[in-house]
Amino acid sequence: MHGATNQPWRVAVVGAGPSAFYATEALFKALGDGVRVDMFDRLPVPYGLVRGGVAPDHQNIKGVVKVYEKIAANPGFRFFGNVKLGRDVQVADLADHYHQIVYAFGCESDQKLGLPHEDLDGVYAATDFVGWYNGHPDHRQHRFDLARARRVAIVGNGNVAMDVARVLLSSAERLAGTDIAEHALAVLRDNQAREVVLLGRRGPAQAAFSPKEIEEIAELPDTDVVVTPEEAALDPLSEQWLESAPRSQQRNVKFVHEQAERGEGEGSRKLRCRFKVAPVELRGPDGRLSGVRIQHMELVAGDDGTPRPKAIDRYEDLQVDLLFKAIGYKGLPVPGVPHEPKKGIVPNDAGRVLEQPGGAVVTGQYVVGWCKRGPTGLIGTNSPDAKATVEQMLADREGDRHLQPTRDDLGPLLHERGVFVVDWSDWQRLDAWEQKAGAERGQLRHKLPSIDEMLTVIRELRGR
Numbered sequence: 001m002h003g004a005t006n007q008p009w010r011v012a013v014v015g016a017g018p019s020a021f022y023a024t025e026a027l028f029k030a031l032g033d034g035v036r037v038d039m040f041d042r043l044p045v046p047y048g049l050v051r052g053g054v055a056p057d058h059q060n061i062k063g064v065v066k067v068y069e070k071i072a073a074n075p076g077f078r079f080f081g082n083v084k085l086g087r088d089v090q091v092a093d094l095a096d097h098y099h100q101i102v103y104a105f106g107c108e109s110d111q112k113l114g115l116p117h118e119d120l121d122g123v124y125a126a127t128d129f130v131g132w133y134n135g136h137p138d139h140r141q142h143r144f145d146l147a148r149a150r151r152v153a154i155v156g157n158g159n160v161a162m163d164v165a166r167v168l169l170s171s172a173e174r175l176a177g178t179d180i181a182e183h184a185l186a187v188l189r190d191n192q193a194r195e196v197v198l199l200g201r202r203g204p205a206q207a208a209f210s211p212k213e214i215e216e217i218a219e220l221p222d223t224d225v226v227v228t229p230e231e232a233a234l235d236p237l238s239e240q241w242l243e244s245a246p247r248s249q250q251r252n253v254k255f256v257h258e259q260a261e262r263g264e265g266e267g268s269r270k271l272r273c274r275f276k277v278a279p280v281e282l283r284g285p286d287g288r289l290s291g292v293r294i295q296h297m298e299l300v301a302g303d304d305g306t307p308r309p310k311a312i313d314r315y316e317d318l319q320v321d322l323l324f325k326a327i328g329y330k331g332l333p334v335p336g337v338p339h340e341p342k343k344g345i346v347p348n349d350a351g352r353v354l355e356q357p358g359g360a361v362v363t364g365q366y367v368v369g370w371c372k373r374g375p376t377g378l379i380g381t382n383s384p385d386a387k388a389t390v391e392q393m394l395a396d397r398e399g400d401r402h403l404q405p406t407r408d409d410l411g412p413l414l415h416e417r418g419v420f421v422v423d424w425s426d427w428q429r430l431d432a433w434e435q436k437a438g439a440e441r442g443q444l445r446h447k448l449p450s451i452d453e454m455l456t457v458i459r460e461l462r463g464r
């Protein structure tokens, strides 16, 4: 049993997205009122990608915050919003105040294609677009030239590509009543995109979208999902691979084949799913994207037998007005926290932080969510993932392998440093304010686009 038996066990969780809440929940379940969890976020608002990533027309998914609200209602929970690790507080400060630290800061950046001219006007990271339409303060400055877009390419066919395609193919009216950012809705009202071309480098059997997500696009009014019979067809390797692939992949293949049979359709909006193609050249002689050269691929078995794309000598030129890269998120280094640059994650052994990949365990430091395993999986994936890390934490607590804090409340230190800490009741007041301001505008929620504006309203609400 750990040495400090009479003191509550103190845990700092850095990040306030799904994996942070699931780790907190697992700690409360295991240790009851014997644990205090302080959750930190650099933003004044919680919920990570549920607020800033899940698309505004997916309110059913955003509804998961009800679960997080219940977790936050535990008397052992405190929120430290607007507190950034590496700026307002250092890892050494946390080690001075907590028995254990859990990193749950996700993957904040995007993968690059590595092609020349990736910085042309009209070439965007899907992650920026997602943050922008969701009112994330980091992304308010982006400009998306949707008024000049008729044909848009999206590289990658994961669920982020689906979200971007769906938003681009939706009418502004469909999005208007949601919690979409006001600045985004104004631009989307002029959106001219009528054709979205999805560039998947592998075949339909390996498509990264979930069946529900692609099916939802086919259900949009006046919209067809179009696939050519040639690209819908499976190669022998994929046929064989599909037999033992997850059911979702089989459902995707069935859907793609049905769409190929339907042909072009009558709708004025099209999602063209291309398979076994990847961009090799971005063109835009006057600094603005005007086209993309794509190269065809064939699939070959990788070391583990999984079909991998291999370029063949066949090219096509597509005229496109805009291109979104939806090829995944990437984790950034956080000061004082070990970082594995290639994978963009915190090196770890089943959730225990390591000094470097394969290196020694860093006592008392743990990781959950995307910064543990990389940017994969649905929101629910983070629950078992966080529980697995908490198992390690509990074992280390029992084994007396933990930090030796000398102080018990970080609040005074942050106060001394002049940090404006947003606590949970501040957030609850802002939450109510956002919903009321939204209702006045015919929306579910009105999000303030900058941290400064959020803090101003929080100050005002404190004064009432």
Ligand code: NAP
Residues within 6 Å of the ligand: 111, 112, 113, 155, 156, 157, 158, 159, 160, 161, 163, 200, 201, 202, 206, 207, 208, 210, 213, 278, 279, 326, 327, 328, 329, 375, 376, 377, 378
């Ligand atoms: P993802 O699912 O990993 O998809 C990335 C896509 O980019 C894949 O099609 C991948 O192809 C392709 N790609 C990667 N590198 C490429 C390159 N250099 N050139 C061309 N294509 C490339 O990632 P994501 O869409 O960012 O989503 C992240 C996670 O969040 C996923 O688990 C997703 O399911 C989840 N999510 C869920 C929802 C939802 O449920 N509604 C919404 C958004 C996100 P390969 O497969 O060949 O690597």
